Amino acid sequence: MLPLDTDRNPPPSTAAPCIGVFDSGVGGLSVLRALRRQLPQAELLYAADSAHAPYGERDPAFILARCESLLAHLRRAGAQMIVVACNTATAVAIEALRNAHPDLMLVGVEPGLKPALALSRNRRIGVMATQGTLASARFLRLAEAHTAGIHLHLQPCPGLAQALETGNADSAEVGELIARHTTPLRNAGVDTVVLGCTHYPFAAHRIAEALGSTVALVDTSEAVARQVQRLTSALPSQKAAAPAQTSLWTSGDPAQLAHIAARWLDFEFNVQRLAGV
Ligand code: DGL
Numbered sequence: 212m213l214p215l216d217t218d219r220n221p222p223p224s225t226a227a228p229c230i231g232v233f234d235s236g237v238g239g240l241s242v243l244r245a246l247r248r249q250l251p252q253a254e255l256l257y258a259a260d261s262a263h264a265p266y267g268e269r270d271p272a273f274i275l276a277r278c279e280s281l282l283a284h285l286r287r288a289g290a291q292m293i294v295v296a297c298n299t300a301t302a303v304a305i306e307a308l309r310n311a312h313p314d315l316m317l318v319g320v321e322p323g324l325k326p327a328l329a330l331s332r333n334r335r336i337g338v339m340a341t342q343g344t345l346a347s348a349r350f351l352r353l354a355e356a357h358t359a360g361i362h363l364h365l366q367p368c369p370g371l372a373q374a375l376e377t378g379n380a381d382s383a384e385v386g387e388l389i390a391r392h393t394t395p396l397r398n399a400g401v402d403t404v405v406l407g408c409t410h411y412p413f414a415a416h417r418i419a420e421a422l423g424s425t426v427a428l429v430d431t432s433e434a435v436a437r438q439v440q441r442l443t444s445a446l447p448s449q450k451a452a453a454p455a456q457t458s459l460w461t462s463g464d465p466a467q468l469a470h471i472a473a474r475w476l477d478f479e480f481n482v483q484r485l486a487g488v
Pocket of ligand 1: 234235236238239264265266267268296297298299300341344372373407408409410
């Protein structure tokens with residue numbers, strides 16, 4: 212029997228899993244975009260907690276409570292598995308969520324240190340992320356496990372996720388924040404930078420420009436989508452294949468989310484208000 216390379220050639224799906232995805236706001240749309248590419252037939256449900264973004268400078272107990280509410284909403288809406296499309300929420304809350312929901316498949320996102328190690332030639336790696344992610348015990352364990360002998364420059368980027376919440380990655384404010392947060396990375400001589408927040412891929416072109424062409428960027432959204440694709444085959448009951456639907460909810464302004472998603476997603480979706488969550 213020939214070995215299957217599921218990473219490069221996912222088997223065509225004949226059923227339509229229903230996957231719930233959430234983030235503090237619009238950043239997780241970068242993961243949703245990758246999920247749609249990987250799972251063209253899946254029903255995708257996305258909850259943006261924009262009324263409470265950013266999570267990056269919030270208290271862990273607050274973040275966990277928000278995650279519980281979003282997760283409950285997505286389960287009520289039919290999600291069979293949940294993708295925590297937020298590095299900060301994964302770092303702070305995924306262990307508690309897994310303990311509280313042992314029956315539920317939960318996939319988190321983490322800064323891509325392993326792919327960065329594979330790419331770096333000078334063994335100097337930068338990580339751009341929120342303060343919450345970089346200060347978390349989970350991230351520190353990940354860094355300890357993978358970066359012996361590596362110069363790791365941790366770069367908190369306060370303000371950047373919030374500035375991207377407007378959907379305008381080309382704004383002057385985003386440019387100023389990127390200039391401020393990439394200067395220490397350039398000074399540190401890193402040749403690889405991990406985008407450790409799901410908002411940042413939408414500004415990847417500007418971050419790349421600020422860091423220069425010799426610096427490689429690592430975004431894990433495609434790898435997360437491949438992992439989800441593999442896991443969907445283990446779901447107990449899959450709905451019959453139906454036209455792929457994408458439903459977005461927000462605790463913020465639905466018109467604003469519709470506007471941003473129309474810029475960032477190349478597939479159809481509907482938007483609703485996240486009420487009572
Ligand atoms: N997109 C999120 C992350 O991946 C959260 C950013 C924030 O809300 O501060 O960390």
